[in-house]
Amino acid sequence: MASLAGASKIALRDVRQVFRVRAAGDRAAHEFVALDGLDLDVREGEILTLVGPSGCGKSTVLDLVSGLSTPTAGAVEIDGRPVSGPGLDRGVVFQQYTLLPWRTALGNIEFALEAVGGRRKAERRRVAHEYLELVGLTDFADRYPHELSGGMKQRVAIARSLSYQPEVLLMDEPFGALDAQTRERLQEELVQIWRRTGTTIVFITHDIEEAVFLGQRVAVMSTRPGKVVEIINVVLDRTSGDADIRSTAEFAAYRHQIWGHLRQPAPAYRAEVHRVA
Ligand SMILES: Nc1ncnc2c1ncn2[C@@H]1O[C@H](COP(=O)(O)OP(=O)(O)O)[C@@H](O)[C@H]1O
């Protein structure tokens, strides 16, 4: 049965993630608390942006949701079921380009569809073309990754992740390596793609403007240890076009609000590194 619109698609409950680390010149193992008491709900069909400073634990959260790691404590659930590993219900797009260099743009998408299985070659090709069209790269189908710009490579990566129709798209600073103009264009395109596909998107960024522009809700993370400190509902009048909303007073107010959360003075240094007994 289809989930109710707005129902919780992804839930993280009281999540704690501890890494064992070894300090230089110290042979003893220490525990580093990356996340502690982290709660987050992602609603079906929304774009939720997760914003926070570098090192606060954003990628750690994404690894948990994608199933690449399991939490030290707490629960990570999709549709009410614990995440037990990676799955085709979740597509992931990373900051670093992850295309196969020996495959064309089209071939990279076909490769993902081969891995998923269940479709004949001609059908894989048709679907790959369809998703290249979705990201505006029809004319670049036969180009190899080294013949594509950074923005184009990320478009292919997005098309590849969407081609097998995951229910959730997880994006970890996917536009972080792009120049400002390309980044803004891809943000606008992503909103359009989201409107067309209805995919639930979790988008991670350290860029406040990006978080406000893309997110229907913005989850603000603090550091040491990482947890969600605020959820902000973003209500912007997008009728005059996506590009214009960045210069509105409302947009500035949201940006300011999030900035305020992130620039709170860090609490007195608390030992987040504990010696392992
Ligand atoms: N596998 C790991 N082992 C030890 N420490 C880690 C590991 N992964 C992440 N960390 C640490 O956890 C913290 C959060 O990392 P990360 O989730 O990558 O932050 P962000 O994505 O917000 O920049 C950082 O201090 C990082 O050094």
Ligand SMILES: [Mg+2]
């Ligand atoms: Mg990261």
